[in-house]
Amino acid sequence: MSTxxxxxRVALVTGGARGIGxxxxxxxxxxxxxxxxxDLDAAGAQRVASAVGGxxxxxxxxxxxxxxxxxxxxxxxxxxxxxxHLNAGIGGGQTGVDVLDVERYRKLVGVxxxxxxxxxxxxxxxxxxxxxxxIVITASLAGITxxxxxxxxxxxxxxxxxxxxxxxxALAGEDxxxxxxxxxxxxxxxxxxxxxxFAAAGFxxxxxxxxxxxxxxxxxxxxxxxxxxxxxxxxxxxxxFRGVPGVGGGQLPxxxxxxxx
Numbered sequence: 001m002s003t004x005x006x007x008x009r010v011a012l013v014t015g016g017a018r019g020i021g022x023x024x025x026x027x028x029x030x031x032x033x034x035x036x037x038x039d040l041d042a043a044g045a046q047r048v049a050s051a052v053g054g055x056x057x058x059x060x061x062x063x064x065x066x067x068x069x070x071x072x073x074x075x076x077x078x079x080x081x082x083x084x085h086l087n088a089g090i091g092g093g094q095t096g097v098d099v100l101d102v103e104r105y106r107k108l109v110g111v112x113x114x115x116x117x118x119x120x121x122x123x124x125x126x127x128x129x130x131x132x133x134x135i136v137i138t139a140s141l142a143g144i145t146x147x148x149x150x151x152x153x154x155x156x157x158x159x160x161x162x163x164x165x166x167x168x169x170a171l172a173g174e175d176x177x178x179x180x181x182x183x184x185x186x187x188x189x190x191x192x193x194x195x196x197x198f199a200a201a202g203f204x205x206x207x208x209x210x211x212x213x214x215x216x217x218x219x220x221x222x223x224x225x226x227x228x229x230x231x232x233x234x235x236x237x238x239x240x241f242r243g244v245p246g247v248g249g250g251q252l253p254x255x256x257x258x259x260x261x
Contacts, residue, residue, distance in 0.1 A: 002220035007032035010078045012070065014061050014119060015088030017044025019188035020138060023208035024085050024215050025052050031216065033083060036074045061088045062110030067122040074126075081126040085215060086119045087138040091190050092152035105152060112156035113163075120167060124176060132175030136218050137164050138211075139180040144227060144239060157182075161227050165241075168225025179222040182239065183211050184231045204232035 011028045015021040017039035025035050025048050035054035039045040042058035049056035055077055059066040074081050090111045094101055116137055127133030142150070143157035164180035171178055187205040214236035218228050223238070230236040 002217055003031075004216060004220040005032060006083065006219075009082040010034045010036070010074065010080050011083035011085065012036045012038065012074055012081060012123070013085045013087060014038045014115065015138075016048055017041040018048075019190070020183075020186060020208045020211045021085070021087045022048045023212035024087065025049075025054065027209075027212040027216055028083065028085075029053060034078045036070070036078060038070055039088070061115035061119070062107065064114070064118055067115070067118040071122045071126050075129075080130055081123060082130055082133045083219065084119065084123045084127075084133070084135045085138070086116050086135065088115055089138060089140075089156075089190070092150040092156075094152065095150070096152040096155075108152055108156060112153070113159050116160055116163060120163075120178065124171065127176050128174060133177075134219055134222070135176070135178045136215055136222070137178070137180045139164070139182045139227065141182050141184050141229065141231075143180065143182050144229070165225045165227060168223075172224035177222055177224050179218050179225070180227040181211070181214055181218055181236070182227055182229045183214065184229075186211055206230065206232050 006028060011033040013021050013025045013035060016025045016037035025037050029035050029052035035052050036057060037045045037049040037054055038057045038059055040058065040060055045056040045058060057070050057073060059070055061067065071081060088111055090108060092108055093104055096105065120135060123135060137160055139160045140157040142154045143161035147154045161180045161182065164178050168178035183206055185205050187207055211230060214228065214230040217236040222228065226238045228236050229239050
């Protein structure tokens with residue numbers, strides 16, 4: 001596992017009150033960073049922040065006003081922002097292929113997709129002020145392959161991976177590295193009752209600490225726009241996407257025209 005020295009750096013972790021976010025907050029603090037822990041669960045965020053010597057912030061990441069205010073607070077209280085882990089996420093809870101609960105669907109998209117866009121747009125100016133930085137977005141294997149048990153979750157994670165890949169390339173020239181991390185099934189509350197099914201089947205699960213270790217690898221070695229995968233018993237590695245055939249079957253890419261398809 002590659003190491004990275006975050007001494008004197010400041011990190012923000014969303015969804016940091018438990019699970020992957022809490023494990024990452026502990027890992028980043030161990031690497032030397034001052035850590036801001038953001039979560040809707042104010043008490044949980046405070047517990048983690050107290051344990052890592054950081055600050056706790058309560059907020060709803062799906063609210064467009066939250067992330068700009070949080071970034072401003074982090075810069076005010078901790079002096080800067082260098083690393084952002086956009087980790088908050090929820091499960092779909094419905095198939096979305098025949099019947100749709102619109103309120104639940106909007107909540108899913110708000111947390112899993114909108115929060116990533118709001119978070120990146122809020123963080124980039126702060127990272128620019130430091131001459132660069134790193135953003136790691138928690139996606140899922142559902143972001144690079146289909147999960148028939150939860151098509152709506154698959155939809156959101158595909159969106160996140162695509163956004164990270166494109167945003168990473170767009171910001172690469174500014175020394176701002178944007179990467180997505182796609183873990184397999186992780187032993188967190190997101191599994192719900194399915195945890196017993198995995199156990200009964202003898203199916204191994206990742207731990208939050210496994211994912212935190214993978215985040216460290218991405219911070220150390222990740223390149224702009226990469227999507228990394230991590231599975232139980234394996235090392236975090238960048239996923240090798242197949243290239244899209246270019247014009248006339250060649251490899252000529254289209255010109256980059258911002259704001260147009």
